Amino acid sequence: MNKKNIASNIYTILVFVFLYLPILVLILYSFNASDSTSVLKGFSFKWYKELFTDSATLNALKNTLVLAILSSVISTIIGTAAAYGISKMQNKYLKNVTMSVTQIPMINPEIVTGISMMLLFVFVGSIVGSASRLGFGTVLIAHITFNLPYVILLVLPKFKEMDKNLPKAAQDLGCTPLQSFFKVELPAIMPGIVAGFIMAFTLSLDDFVISYFTTGSGFETLPIRIYSMTKKRVTPDMYALSTLIFVSILVLLLISNLTSDKNRKEMSKKAKTIAKVSVGSVFGIIAIITVIVLAMSAGTKTVKLNVYNWGEYISDGGEGSYNTNLEFEKYYEDWWYETKGERIDVQVNYTTYASNEDLYAKIKSGAGGYDVIIPSDYMLEKLYKEGEIQPLGKVDKITEAIPNIQYLNEQFKQMFVYPNEDGELELHGAMYTYGVIGIVYNADKLAPEDLDKIEKGEMGWEILYEQEYMEKYKGQILQFNNARDAFGTAMYYLGYNVNTATKEQWQEAYELLQKQKPPIVQSYVMDEIYNKMESGEAALAAYYAGDCLAMMENNESLGFFYPKNSQGVYETNIFADAMCIPKASQNKELALAYINFMLSEEAAVANAEYIYYSSPYTHVKDNLDYQIYMGYCDYDYELDENGEYVLDENGEPIIKLDENGEPIIVYFEDGGDYSTIYYSEFENKLGSMFDTYAYKDLDTAEGANITTQDLNGYWEGLKVDSGSFDGTIYIVCGVILAGIVAFAIYSIVINRKRRKLYWSNSPSESTQKTVEKDDSMSETVMIAAVKAENKKKD
């Protein structure tokens, strides 16, 4: 007996280890000193500090909690009422239909529920024609919908279990029907209501899929925020947040569990009153706060700006950096007060997406309501041609609308300029960043001769696509998990125009990617590339230069180069992201002010330092702080004989000054990250590079006989038919299935035999009676016993 206990204990413990292993990992990395989620670099509390300065994450957390509380409260109320009504239904048919419909959201896959609601909202929105169709309201409706069945199914049995005579008795004793409901019925079903509420709250808190499809502008929950970090990376402050949530819930639950059993019985009336009062006061405080917030917002005019940007694509106040959105709010509020003499409250609703296609889908689905979006070049062109964005201003007068755009590098002045109907040139996008795709590699994993070739600058795209290399680095290559970039790199290798209109060339690129598929490609990645390159899991990948630099900070073996073609010319994608104002924007003036603010020197430098992509603005490039940050130059410091800094009385290192009293600047030979960001090799050709190598919208290109849909079709083909799949899994499946079928047949046969043997000797009626008589027997057992009886009779 004892031995068995030990075995079962060990087994249970093992299962719990399995359940908690990833949580331990997550706690471990939340204390990591570096920003990697795969390489440990010492202990630090930095991510916890970070978390409390990360206003976007805190805001998402607040949204998630508000949504969970509201949706669970509403669904508990509707659900309890529904359970009451259903329990009173006498029409069996109606009852069954109601119950079946109720259960649909439980049985339906989340993704189907999510998209079905999205289709409904988009349709209704397009009829009503409101500017902001998807958002908090739609997510709330969706959450209530999938919470309802759980509440009903948890409350309904309590009504059934309840003695039907209880309310009658109460009314006989003088209760009004209302009193009898609140004093007798409600307490009896309370456990069900509480369980339903908790279930609804948990489900709503953790839901990602349904929120993802039904949300729109200005509303972002925590899971959506995490998902949209997938171009850059999931930051460890998310791990810190999870750790805090985990620990606080663990403590809370443990306290309530450990105290409840012993003390609840002993709890005096007084204590109960105190508990009631405290619960009541908590709700009271919440109500008061809500009222105050409402009153306050009623007092000052609130102006909202909905910004939709890439994940991790703005300096957000993390690590003591500049909090762009907060600074803008302050700046604009002050500016308004100075010019108009009125206090207003500016709110930047900042939400994020993971890809251009994500953004496009949201805009097209009628999410609307965005004021500033930041698409890449080809997507901007597409949105322009489909009439989804409005011009920022006429080119000759653009500096009046956005003064800071004067700092834009001459080479980019022609970009995103399109003529209007009268032939006047209008600017449609204010460039935010630009960048180049390069190849990041792990020097420890490449053959010496290839490293040599890279160092000599002779290596090109062949390292990813030529048969010889594909065999050499089989299973070590990472490929983009998006159609445009994956096809783009294949096109560069093949030497075709990346926007070619020739279908055969796309076909060829498709076949090349087919050849490169797993097991040659290790995996298709976006943000996971950080983990996989930093930890040394993979050897080679093409990715955006700025991100590659960020990876190199966490692993010294990583290197980076720009691929050349056979003529020795750099041939790679160049991309630009630009700020635009959608047609549906309600507040163009504020949007323009925001764009201008983003281009002010302080904000633009902070963002360039944060994002690590190149800035097209001269005032950023020439900014000394920025150049020092990127390792291009540094002040000339006084050093002592040991090479240590000489400090002044404040403990700051002393800077050497020239004869005019100006600090002396030393330029580093290699130029640090600055040189890789401001590509010396093609610095003067950027404008022409955009013409040749940037992606263009396929649908509207001249003479094209290939569309985005074709491209998606190719990508679909590549993704759905998986080359590395060996089919063992099907065999395993088949064997198990056959086993189950065999077992089922066996048990049916054996049961028949057994029953014949058993029931021929024992009087069935009496068994049934004994079972039914025993009041303490659980319902399940009873039902099972009765059913076994009935079956036998059949």
Added chain:
Amino acid sequence: MNKKSNILKQAAAYPHITWAVLFIIAPLIFVMYYAFTDRKGNFTFENISAMAQPSYLEVFLRSVCFAFLATVICLIIAYPVAYFISKASPKTQKILIMLVTLPQWLNFLIRTYSWMALLEDTGIINTMLGSIGLGPIHMINTPFAVILGMVYNFLPYMIIPLHSVMSKLDNRLLVAASDLGCNQFQVMTRVVMPLSKSGIISGITMVFVPSISTFYISQKLGGGNFDLIGDTIERQFQTAYNYNLGAAMSFVLMILIVISMAIMNKYSDEDGGVIV
């Protein structure tokens, strides 16, 4: 009088019924509408017949297979755990069940992300194995990793319904069975298992449905190499912008699930309404 008040009482369900018609039935009609129309809104079977392409059939087969295996593994792992928990003292049971549900309070995207750090060739598990001289085992980007991710994420959904049935099991039945000559194994197969059938059924439902439609796990742990139905549907809506094909896939997926539910309900006496 009595009848009238009863009708009034029934009216308590009307808000819910209205809600269900608006937000459960109507959206499903939209799915069907999109599934059977083309981009221009004309009626077509093209989207549905596209499912018959070998590559999509493979996606469906693969998803069913993965979800099936995940469900079987969940059942095998969860059954003994639920049984052992139900044998503990009520207080311990409460705490253990709480510990089972606790991971669900953390975001599942984050939890899946940290599995990546565990499973990689240079990840934590392989580093530990390496330090005791065992060679690296390739786990990430394999079907194994995807199924593991499913098992991990949905295991509590199996343990909880099983436990809630087993905790109601009358211990005297087990004693009686062994008194009547059953050995431990026979007690399990002849008494405990038949009586916990409803828990098994709802556990299977609660694991199989999310497993077959998941789209994040396969992207992160499968390296994007194993496209599942969920991934394909998500791509139609978020990148390929082909609502009609996506709706058709959802429709087929729904039918698939309804069929498997029907099969399961046919072979079980209970109508499987046990949750928590």
